[in-house]
Amino acid sequence: xxxxxxxxxxxxxxxxxxxxxxxxxxxxxxxxxxxxxxxxxxxxxxxxxxxxxxxxxxxxxxxxxxxxxxxxxxxxxxxxxxxxxxxxxxxxxxxxxxxxxxxxxxxxxxxxxxxxxxxxxxxxxxxxxxxxxxxxxxxxxx
Amino acid sequence: xxxxxxxxxxxxxxxxxxxxxxxxxxxxxxxxxxxxxxxxxxxxxxxxxxxxxxxxxxxxxxxxxxxxxxxxxxxxxxxxxxxxxxxxxxxxxxxxxxxxxxxxxxxxxxxxxxxxxxxxxxxxxxxxxxxxxxxxxxxxxx
Amino acid sequence: xxxxxxxxxxxxxxxxxxxxxxxxxxxxxxxxxxxxxxxxxxxxxxxxxxxxxxxxxxxxxxxxxxxxxxxxxxxxxxxxxxxxxxxxxxxxxxxxxxxxxxxxxxxxxxxxxxxxxxxxxxxxxxxxxxxxxxxxxxxxxx
Amino acid sequence: xxxxxxxxxxxxxxxxxxxxxxxxxxxxxxxxxxxxxxxxxxxxxxxxxxxxxxxxxxxxxxxxxxxxxxxxxxxxxxxxxxxxxxxxxxxxxxxxxxxxxxxxxxxxxxxxxxxxxxxxxxxxxxxxxxxxxxxxxxxxxx
Numbered sequence: 001x002x003x004x005x006x007x008x009x010x011x012x013x014x015x016x017x018x019x020x021x022x023x024x025x026x027x028x029x030x031x032x033x034x035x036x037x038x039x040x041x042x043x044x045x046x047x048x049x050x051x052x053x054x055x056x057x058x059x060x061x062x063x064x065x066x067x068x069x070x071x072x073x074x075x076x077x078x079x080x081x082x083x084x085x086x087x088x089x090x091x092x093x094x095x096x097x098x099x100x101x102x103x104x105x106x107x108x109x110x111x112x113x114x115x116x117x118x119x120x121x122x123x124x125x126x127x128x129x130x131x132x133x134x135x136x137x138x139x140x141x142x
Numbered sequence: 143x144x145x146x147x148x149x150x151x152x153x154x155x156x157x158x159x160x161x162x163x164x165x166x167x168x169x170x171x172x173x174x175x176x177x178x179x180x181x182x183x184x185x186x187x188x189x190x191x192x193x194x195x196x197x198x199x200x201x202x203x204x205x206x207x208x209x210x211x212x213x214x215x216x217x218x219x220x221x222x223x224x225x226x227x228x229x230x231x232x233x234x235x236x237x238x239x240x241x242x243x244x245x246x247x248x249x250x251x252x253x254x255x256x257x258x259x260x261x262x263x264x265x266x267x268x269x270x271x272x273x274x275x276x277x278x279x280x281x282x283x284x
Numbered sequence: 285x286x287x288x289x290x291x292x293x294x295x296x297x298x299x300x301x302x303x304x305x306x307x308x309x310x311x312x313x314x315x316x317x318x319x320x321x322x323x324x325x326x327x328x329x330x331x332x333x334x335x336x337x338x339x340x341x342x343x344x345x346x347x348x349x350x351x352x353x354x355x356x357x358x359x360x361x362x363x364x365x366x367x368x369x370x371x372x373x374x375x376x377x378x379x380x381x382x383x384x385x386x387x388x389x390x391x392x393x394x395x396x397x398x399x400x401x402x403x404x405x406x407x408x409x410x411x412x413x414x415x416x417x418x419x420x421x422x423x424x425x426x
Numbered sequence: 427x428x429x430x431x432x433x434x435x436x437x438x439x440x441x442x443x444x445x446x447x448x449x450x451x452x453x454x455x456x457x458x459x460x461x462x463x464x465x466x467x468x469x470x471x472x473x474x475x476x477x478x479x480x481x482x483x484x485x486x487x488x489x490x491x492x493x494x495x496x497x498x499x500x501x502x503x504x505x506x507x508x509x510x511x512x513x514x515x516x517x518x519x520x521x522x523x524x525x526x527x528x529x530x531x532x533x534x535x536x537x538x539x540x541x542x543x544x545x546x547x548x549x550x551x552x553x554x555x556x557x558x559x560x561x562x563x564x565x566x567x568x
Contacts, residue, residue, distance in 0.1 A: 006472050038476035042468040046432050049253065050178055050464035051207030054232035077224040084224055093231025097224065144428045144461070148330050177428070178462015180334035184326040188290050192322035234518070333537065334462055335491030338516035361508040368508055377515025381508065 002112045003034030004104065008136045009041040016117055016132030017045060020124075028119035028128055031056040032104075035112050037064040045119070052118050058096030059125075060116030063103045065091055067111055069141045070101030070126065100125030102133060103141040115140065145176030145255045146246065150278045151183040158259055158274030159187060162266075170261035170270055173198040177254050179206040187261070194260050201243030201267075202258030203236050204229075209253055211283045212243030212268065242267030244275060245283040257282065286396045287318030288388065292420045293325040300401055300416030301329060304408075312403035312412055315340040316388075319396050321348040329403070336402050342380030343409075344400030347387045349375055351395055353425045354385030354410065384409030386417060387425040399424065429460030429539045430530065434562045435467040442543055442558030443471060446550075454545035454554055457482040461538050463490040471545070478544050484522030485551075486542030489529045491517055493537055495567045496527030496552065526551030528559060529567040541566065 004012070009032040020028040027045035029052035034040050037060075044052050062073050066087070077084040077097045088095045099122040104113040115133060117125040126142040133140035146154070151174040162170040169187035171194035176182050179202075186194050201212050208215065208229070219226040219239045230237045241264040246255040257275060259267040268284040275282035288296070293316040304312040311329035313336035318324050321344075328336050346357050350371070361368040361381045372379045383406040388397040399417060401409040410426040417424035430438070435458040446454040453471035455478035460466050463486075470478050488499050492513070503510040503523045514521045525548040530539040541559060543551040552568040559566035 006469060010469070034476065036476050039468060039479035040470050042465060043432060043436070044466050047252075049207060049209030050460065050462055051233060053465035054207075055229065058228065058232045081224040081227075085227060088228060088231050093228075093235070096228045096232060098222075098228075148327060152327070176334065176462065178334055178460065178464060180462060181326060181337035182328050184323060185290060185294070186324050192318065192320050195323035331536075333491060333493030335517060338491075339513065342512065342516045365508045365511075369511060372512060372515050377512075377519070380512045380516060382506075382512075 003040060004032065004113055004136070004138065006041065008138065011136040012115055012132035013041050013043050015135035016115070016128045017043065019128040019131035020120065023124065025120035025124050025128065028117055028125070029053060029056045030132065031060050031116045033057070033060045033064055033114050035064065037061050040113070048119055055096055055118040056116040058094055058116070059098065059101030059118060060114035062095035062097050063101040063114035064111065065095070069103050070097065070099040071142055073097030073101065074099060098122045099142060100129060102126060102129040104133065105139045105141060145182060146174065146278065146280065148183065150280065153278040154257055154274035155183050155185050157277035158257070158270040159185065161270040161273035162262065165266065167262040167266050167270065170259055170267070171195060171198045172274065173202050173258045175199070175202045175206055175256050177206065179203050182255070190261055197238055197260040198258040200236055200238030200258070201240065201260060202256035203233070204239055205243040205245045205256035206253065207233055207237070211245050212239065212241040213284055215239035215243065216241060240264045241284060242271060244268060244271040246275065247281045247283060287324060288316065288397055288420070288422065290325065292422065295420040296399055296416035297325050297327050299419035300399070300412045301327065303412040303415035304404065307408065309404035309408050309412065312401055312409070313337060313340045314416065315344050315400045317341070317344045317348055317398050319348065321345050324397070332403055339380055339402040340400040342378055342400070343382065343385030343402060344398035346379035346381050347385040347398035348395065349379065353387050354381065354383040355426055357381030357385065358383060382406045383426060384413060386410060386413040388417065389423045389425060429466060430458065430562065430564065432467065434564065437562040438541055438558035439467050439469050441561035442541070442554040443469065445554040445557035446546065449550065451546035451550050451554065454543055454551070455479060455482045456558065457486050457542045459483070459486045459490055459540050461490065463487050474545055481522055481544040482542040484520055484542070485524065485527030485544060486540035487517070488521035488523055489527040489540035490537065491521070495529050496523065496525040497568055499523035499527065500525060524548045525568060526555060528552060528555040530559065531565045531567060
């Protein structure tokens, strides 16, 4: 399965958490999924609520499965909520269509996975995700 | 598992029910969850409808898993319904995002569980929950 | 819905827990369901594992839904495991077919609910359940 | 929420993976759950199959929810397969009852979470888990 190496996934997670601390965000949780939507790495900061894994994964999972960033999914949900609800039906309810879900692309532009961040506002979550992705030398689409 | 003792949970349940009787509310149901969202104590008053366990738990479960009170969840649902729908998807449909779901915090402010009350209006449910929590000497966030 | 009063349900729960303490069993969890299989009261002792609500309910739920005690369900599972697996399919996987699930009957012999106890061996769980039921002046079928 | 700190969780994950490399095991995946069964940290080595997150979590989840190590769960499944099947029903099919699921206990003996390792034989998975737990200065029950 295409994906980033565990080494790069670690860098993404650590640097996203570091960005959250630098910006004094609430405790964050960060997941990296491979190109099949399967979990590769995850960390939840001390003080984050227990349900954060599911939310982080939901943001990244929708990105991979639909090939759409969290922002693009949110735009669609704003215009056509019943469509995103129905999409969630076929994906077992596992999709959270808001910013903080960021597509990972390789140099050719192919999707190689996604990052999901949750804990602060959706926009701040996306900023932290992008910081992690850049630190790993990858391209993100938020 | 962080949580209140069974002794304190009993006090919460009994005093919340007593508050409902004092205010002549409809028959109430009261649940106490631990910091992982797992049931510790529950009682349903005579005359309450049979589905009240699931509703009480749903109010408290969302509070624990998201670290947000029922009021805060309702505000988010009012602003962004598709987001709370999606959140509920990742939690198996188990979240009821309205008042009556009250976070329990310890003296440091850490979440140690939640109380869920249902049976009357959501606002009256929250009043009963807070009465139980105060009687147990704990801090609630409704 | 037929069922015991909350008052009697409380007695069952308390006396079952007291029996467990008297016999020095592991921490117990006790649920009382009404004649429709819906939760009326539950308590989990300090030190019990977090999943005990689901197990206690599963023991009592099978008893109500099938009109069979936990012992009778276990006998059937021992003889015909695939049948009890299939039964669980139609009940959403919610049935735990072992002792500790005890039918509650009124004086005419009609089922008015069930009690589920978990935490120690299945046989000890059933002993604690029967002690609670007898203390409430009801008839149990373990 | 009772649990280990993220710092300790990282140590567990890294040292369990290092043990696997030292013993030349197949690529491992390691999860740390808190005392409520919620994910705190996870890493999957390069070359592991994509479903490893669910298996690692399943091993650790059963340990937390039942308060039983993977070895104890396997012994029960060997003796009474229909019981462990039924238990899995009430936990949404999320339990993998084999070694590699290791309970984490604090100094008083209270369960504070669990570690799940998968990728090699169940017994080797448990060895790697214990190496991580010891490196973090915690007590494990495999």
